[in-house]
Amino acid sequence: MKERVVFITPSDLFDQYGNGGSKGSKKNYDLLVDRFGKENVIVILLKRPDYKLDKTLGRNLKCLNQPVNNLQSLFVSLWGCKRYFPWDERMIYRIIHASEAKYVFFDGTTIGKLVKKTAAYKQIVFFHNVEVDYSWNKVKNESFVYLPAYLATRLNEKRAVRADMIGCLNARDAGIIEKKYKRRPDYYLPVTFKDTFDDSRARINKHGRLLFLGSFFGPNQSGIEWFIENVMTKMPDIELDIVGKGFEVKKTEYERYANIHVIGTVEDPSEYYYSHDIVVMPIFYGAGMKVKTAEAMMYGRTILASDEALEGYEADGTKGIFRCNTASEYIETIRSVLSEERSPWQKDVRKLFLDKYETSVLHSIMDEMFSKLEHKTLGRLGE
Numbered sequence: 001m002k003e004r005v006v007f008i009t010p011s012d013l014f015d016q017y018g019n020g021g022s023k024g025s026k027k028n029y030d031l032l033v034d035r036f037g038k039e040n041v042i043v044i045l046l047k048r049p050d051y052k053l054d055k056t057l058g059r060n061l062k063c064l065n066q067p068v069n070n071l072q073s074l075f076v077s078l079w080g081c082k083r084y085f086p087w088d089e090r091m092i093y094r095i096i097h098a099s100e101a102k103y104v105f106f107d108g109t110t111i112g113k114l115v116k117k118t119a120a121y122k123q124i125v126f127f128h129n130v131e132v133d134y135s136w137n138k139v140k141n142e143s144f145v146y147l148p149a150y151l152a153t154r155l156n157e158k159r160a161v162r163a164d165m166i167g168c169l170n171a172r173d174a175g176i177i178e179k180k181y182k183r184r185p186d187y188y189l190p191v192t193f194k195d196t197f198d199d200s201r202a203r204i205n206k207h208g209r210l211l212f213l214g215s216f217f218g219p220n221q222s223g224i225e226w227f228i229e230n231v232m233t234k235m236p237d238i239e240l241d242i243v244g245k246g247f248e249v250k251k252t253e254y255e256r257y258a259n260i261h262v263i264g265t266v267e268d269p270s271e272y273y274y275s276h277d278i279v280v281m282p283i284f285y286g287a288g289m290k291v292k293t294a295e296a297m298m299y300g301r302t303i304l305a306s307d308e309a310l311e312g313y314e315a316d317g318t319k320g321i322f323r324c325n326t327a328s329e330y331i332e333t334i335r336s337v338l339s340e341e342r343s344p345w346q347k348d349v350r351k352l353f354l355d356k357y358e359t360s361v362l363h364s365i366m367d368e369m370f371s372k373l374e375h376k377t378l379g380r381l382g383e
Helices: 020-036 055-060 070-078 086-099 109-114 131-141 144-160 171-181 218-230 247-254 270-275 291-298 327-339 347-356 359-375
Strands: 005-009 041-045 061-063 103-107 122-126 165-168 210-213 240-243 260-264 278-281 302-305 321-323
Touching (some): 005 020, 005 086, 005 109, 020 041, 020 291, 020 359, 041 055, 041 086, 055 061, 109 144, 122 359, 131 144, 131 218, 165 171, 165 359, 210 291, 247 260, 278 291, 278 327, 291 302, 291 347, 302 327, 321 327
Parallel strands (some): 005 041, 005 103, 103 122, 210 278, 240 260
């Protein structure tokens, strides 16, 4: 009988139009499926989604409730659970026990409270980012109402590092984790996508419209509002389309500027990547790696991005990727790019994606990871 693994995640794993976090979780799930086979990966989804689930999973998918409003989030935070209800812990452990799995993969540190000091199975934790820093940034930059969530996050992350093996996205996060928790991550799994690019659909936006694509949350909101105020107001002849789940709530506010267009939630974001050859990413705080950066690379877009948006990516020197951190840098680069002859898609950007950020490149890291875990010889992988 082939080895089994339990994959526990609070993300919208099977939502094909989900946010960056869900796409990062899908990448981890796909890697486990590629290694163990779909029939040997048991998913505990800490959510009851309203989208269509993968029926082929059958008994290999177990869904539990997740807090869905502020009151429930406060309640679970006071119990230190963060992404699930405290009375579901026994159910989670029963599912693990019944699966007879050799490995349990915890997809994120917000569920770190589930990691045991000792267990009959090998425990693996993946840091999508350093959650305690991200949570504290929400307190500082948004509101002190997030303080209970921050405290629960800190508890979960401290317990997560007890796992047999821990991993993260990149060297920056590894250094932060080591400084905070006195443990160096054992492997890196950077942001990747399975390649779905169709070059026949890629085209140049003849009107020179820019695209910002990302869900409505703190770093994206503050970044695009800075961009509107400091860049777009200085370029009234250039238009910007804002696409992303939740941004429709800002439609009236942002569209007081004639050159700003808020599309918000869309069923298929890929169409906007194909129809807009220039993508802007003015993100100035956050953690981990920005999933939308790899996604834009997959579509071969011309990318204008801040240091934070490019964190963890080996993008310097790639034709079609521009590092911009100030208003003048964005304005000058936009003018320059629009004044030159452009291709429907950037070949060098696509090559970088295929060489470094297509999911299949991580198979060797997964092989090494489980080999070392099997022999209990832990060391940092994936550099």
